[in-house]
Amino acid sequence: MVKLNKIYTRTGDDGSTGLGTGERVPKHDLRVEAYGTVDEANAAIGLARLHLSQAPVLDAMLGRIQNDLFDLGADLCTPEREGAPPPAYEPLRIIASQVDRLEADIDSLNADLAPLRSFVLPGGEPAAAYLHLARTITRRAERQMVELSHLPGEAVGRPAIQYVNRLSDLLFVASRYVNAHGSGDVLWVPGANR
Numbered sequence: 768m769v770k771l772n773k774i775y776t777r778t779g780d781d782g783s784t785g786l787g788t789g790e791r792v793p794k795h796d797l798r799v800e801a802y803g804t805v806d807e808a809n810a811a812i813g814l815a816r817l818h819l820s821q822a823p824v825l826d827a828m829l830g831r832i833q834n835d836l837f838d839l840g841a842d843l844c845t846p847e848r849e850g851a852p853p854p855a856y857e858p859l860r861i862i863a864s865q866v867d868r869l870e871a872d873i874d875s876l877n878a879d880l881a882p883l884r885s886f887v888l889p890g891g892e893p894a895a896a897y898l899h900l901a902r903t904i905t906r907r908a909e910r911q912m913v914e915l916s917h918l919p920g921e922a923v924g925r926p927a928i929q930y931v932n933r934l935s936d937l938l939f940v941a942s943r944y945v946n947a948h949g950s951g952d953v954l955w956v957p958g959a960n961r
Contacts, residue, residue, distance in 0.1 A: 779794065782794055782795075784796075784799055786798070786844050786845065786846060787841065787844045787845030787854065787858065788845055788846065788851070788854050789854075790846075797911060797914060797915045797918065797921075798843060798844070798846060798915055798921070799844075800911050801843050801908060801911040801912050801915055801923075802839070802840040802843040802844050804904060804907050804908040804911055805836055805839050805840050805843065805908045805931075806836070806840060807904050807908075808836065808901050808904040808905045808908055808934075809833050809836040809837070811897055811900045811901035811904055812829050812832060812833055812836075812897075812898075812901045812938075813833065814897040814900075814901075815829065815894045815897035815898045815900075815901060815941075816829050816830070816833075816894075817894075818892065818893045818894035818897065819894050819945070821948070822894070822944075822945060822948065825876070825941055825944060825945070828872050828876075828937075828941075829941070831868075832869075832934065832937070835861070835865055835930070838859055838860075838861060838865070839861055839927055839930060839931070841858070841859040842858070842859060842860045842861050842924060842927050843912070843923070843927065845858040845859070846921065846922065847922045847924075848920055848921070848922070849920060860924055860926070860927070861924060861926045861927040861930045862926055863926050863929075865926070865930055866926055866929045866930050866933055869930065869933040869934060869936075869937050870933060872937055873933065873936055873937045873940050876937070876940045876941055876943075876944045877940045877943075877944075879947075880940070880943050880944065880947055881947075883943075883952075884954075885954040885955050885956070886954070886955040887939075887942070887943065887952045887953065887954060887955070888953040888954065888955050889903075889942075889953075890953040891942070891945070891946035891949060891950050891951065891952055891953050892945045892946055892949040892950055894942075894945045895941075895942040895943075895945040895946045895949070895952075896942075898938050898939075898941050898942035898945065899938070899939075899942050901938050902935050902938035902939050902942070905931055905934050905935040905938060906935050908931050909928065909931040909932055909935065912927065912928055912931060913928060916928065
């Protein structure tokens with residue numbers, strides 16, 4: 768259970784932050800960058816949701832995803848390191864069923880969409896533009912997580928990496944879903960401004 772009575776602690780004034788294990792690391796540590804980017808994606812999804820009053824099914828999906836992104840942040844901030852003592856509690860980890868749910872949601876949103884004949888430019892409806900923003904931030908988080916997983920002594924769970932990979936796909940399909948029920952996708956026209 769999280770309990771926040773005091774927002775500032777001054778413990779980070781030296782440029783470090785605490786992981787879920789209690790370990791202190793620099794705020795520029797790649798692990799901190801990764802879960803900070805997950806938080807950034809979550810905020811962009813929140814912006815998209817402000818524009819989804821006419822799409823309650825998608826809004827509910829994104830609400831579940833925002834909660835999952837806090838799970839992912841908890842997963843990333845509690846590293847599993849070889850030789851390190853395990854935390855005194857069971858760490859929260861992303862699991863396969865969360866990935867499976869994203870795949871089912873993608874299939875549901877994509878079922879009635881017309882096949883693409885061109886790349887899609889970020890835009891159209893306001894919610895779609897914010898979903899594209901969230902998608903690009905999610906892709907950055909994925910790159911950081913994969914890089915982190917390749918560092919010596921670091922590990923990132925396979926389901927966590929699968930989750931962000933599927934999430935970026937869902938956000939793309941969700942943007943198309945929003946535009947299909949609004950002004951339509953904005954398509955790329957190669958060389959249009961030559």
